Amino acid sequence: MLDQLRQWARTIKCDVVALWIAARDPRVPWYAKVSAAAVAAYALSPIDLIPDFVPALGYLDDMIIVPLGILLVIWMIPEGLMAEFREEAAKREGKPKSYAGAAAIVLLWVMAAALALWWFWPRLFSATAAGGRAGT
DSSP states (O other), X not given: OHHHHHHHHHHHHHHHHHHHHHHTOTTSOHHHHHHXXXXXXXXXXXXXXXXXXXXXXXXXXXXXXXXXXXXXXXXXXXXXXXXXXXXXXXXXXXXXXXXXXXXXXXXXXXXXXXXXXXHHHHHHHXXXXXXXXXXX
16 A cells, blocks of 8 residues: 555656646646646645644545645646646656755745735734724
């Protein structure tokens, strides 16, 4: 059973790379490109929707959400193209990682966090200040 899980993990990893390739291919429909880029970026991102330290739910995205997203996007891409992308992903398996890609993902998450902070900060600060004034 452990060997089956390892093979499944390798297949998922290969499919994520194949989706990243698909997101950049002009033959793929635009909606599949957007979905492929989003799923691949999330799967490769160091930040999870549900942090892994949360009991029981922490691995939910790794074990359910990511594989379902991959299956959905694979369903959107024509079979012949997906086979081609999987072959290309298998060729790239031993190649070095992209530090520029990792930096782009981290930058994207930092920008999203900064935007959320900018959006919520005045509301949180004014709610705290209003609560403090009401008690005096």
